[in-house]
Amino acid sequence: MSLRINDLAPDFKAQTTQGPIDFHQWIGDSWAILFSHPKDFTPVCTTELGYMAGIEPEFTRRNAKLIGLSIDSVDQHARWSDDIEQTQGHRPRYPMIGDTDLAVAKLYNMLPADEPGSSEGRTAATNATVRTVFVIGPDKRIKLMLSYPMTTGRNFDEVLRVLDSMQLTAKHKVATPANWKPGDDVIIAGSVSDDDAKKLFPDGWQAPRPYLRIVRQPR
Known part of the structure; x- marks a missing residue:
């Protein structure tokens, strides 16, 4: 299997x-x-x-x-x-x-x-x-x-890093970019509309492309 x-x-x-x-x-x-x-x-x-x-x-x-x-x-x-x-x-x-x-x-x-x-x-x-x-x-x-x-x-430090990412993204509607480390900026999940993102992230975000919305890591 x-x-x-x-x-x-x-x-x-x-x-x-x-x-x-x-x-x-x-x-x-x-x-x-x-x-x-x-x-x-x-x-x-x-x-x-x-x-x-x-x-x-x-x-x-x-x-x-x-x-x-x-x-x-x-x-x-x-x-x-x-x-x-x-x-x-x-x-x-x-x-x-x-x-x-x-x-x-x-x-x-x-x-x-x-x-x-x-x-x-x-x-x-x-x-x-x-x-x-x-x-x-x-x-x-x-x-x-x-x-x-x-x-x-x-590299078990990488396993810790991935665990941090998975626990963060399980709690918040975000994803982590390449080489992300705790405290770095994150990406608003693609499943979240702009209207919903405004409610979740009232401080706004940077968007070099409409599908790439960058915000500070939620605490």
Whole structure:
């Protein structure tokens, strides 16, 4: 099953480093960042998990929960966490899913549904496609998917930036332009007529083109 933006995020039950979870129930009324890894004890992923552990408070401040996934057991995740803490200076405190039967990876279309076997004997190369970030909203729908090659570390500051944009645009009838950062000007959504825009943005806007209406970011 292929997944698209705004699809309902597949629900599942799994074992994690913080015990069993029912995914949708675990999300609750929060946002969720599910980020996956091909294999434990891999170099790029070690840096990623450590970095996410360091900036987890930034996600918490935005009502977003972190959860990792790797094609290995929960016991191995715990041992890997020791290495992450020792080499990166931060220990993951968020749950990490043990996906030894490949079930979640298949459910989220990171491995073929008919992929045989379990985590035993698999390598990072055979799990190479399991390197995706999913941002899931409180409505349990997929808001973002980012997939990276194994040799390129993910930019999790960008995930924070996108989360800020999505939370802003979910609350206000605006969109964010290229390279937007919190505090920058935004664009009035195309679905808003000029008459309605006058009510929403009484201070007016700049319009280099009729379809490009620029306003200050709503607070």
